[in-house]
Amino acid sequence: MSTPANTNFDPTPSQPLPEATMEALAQVSTATLTSVLLKFGIRTPFMRRVRPLVGGTRLVGKAYTLRYIPMREDLDGDALEGRFDNLTNAQRVGIEHIGHGDVLVIDAREEIHAGTIGNILVTRMKVRGGAGIVTDGSFRDAEGIAAVGLPAYSAGTHAATNVTLHHPVDIQRPIACGGVSVFPGDAIVGDDDGVIVIPRHLASEVGQRAIEQERRERFILNLVRDGASIIGTYPPDASTLAAFEASRSKNT
Known part of the structure; x- marks a missing residue:
C-alpha cells in the first residue's frame, strides 16, 4: 500500500502568452536570446545537458511545471505494481490539465537513470494542444515519443519506468530544470x-530585441562573407551601424 498522495496543488494552466510574443520568439535562436537576456542581467537561462530528441526541432510555448522528488516505497508501492490514481497523481493530473501552447517542464533533479514520461502520456499532451515537453531527466519510449511529433527535449533516454526513481509531487509551482529556475507561465524556447x-x-x-539583433547580425555576416575584417564590423562600430541603418531604409 501507498500513503495518501499529495493533492495540495492547483493544476490550472497560466494565461497564454500574447500571439505577437510567440511569433517573435519563434523567429530567433536560443543563442540570440541568451545574448539579449544578458543585457537584462539574466546570465544563466540555458538548461544544461538538455538536448532535442529529434534534430531540427523548434519549440516555443509557456511553461507548465511538474516536479519529481526521489521515489520512496511507502509513497509509490501502488505505482511500482502498475496501479495509478489518475485523479491524485501529480503527473497524471497535470497531463489532463495541459492546454494549448503549454510546454510540460519536468524537474527530475537531473537524474537520468529512469524515464520521466513515455509516449502514451506525450500523445495525450499533443491531443490537448500542448506545445512540447522538456525534462532534465530521461525519456522512456524515445522512439514512440519522437513519432508523436511533439517537440521533445531531455538529458537522455532510459527504458526504466519513472516510478523506479521518481515521485511526482507538485505541478504549477516554481521548479529547477537543467540548473535554471522555471516559473509557471515563463516562455520556453528550444532549438538544436x-x-x-x-x-x-x-x-x-x-x-523584439532578438529579432532586431538577428537582422543586424545577418547584415554583419554578409559583410564578413564579402571580405570585411571583423575589426569595426563585429562588434559593429558607428560606421557599420550607419551602413546597417541605411540598408534598412533602402529595403523599406
Missing part, C-alpha cells in the same frame, strides 16, 4: 542548441 527560459514579464521585449 537546447532550451532557454525567458521570464514571462520580459518575453515580449526580449523577443
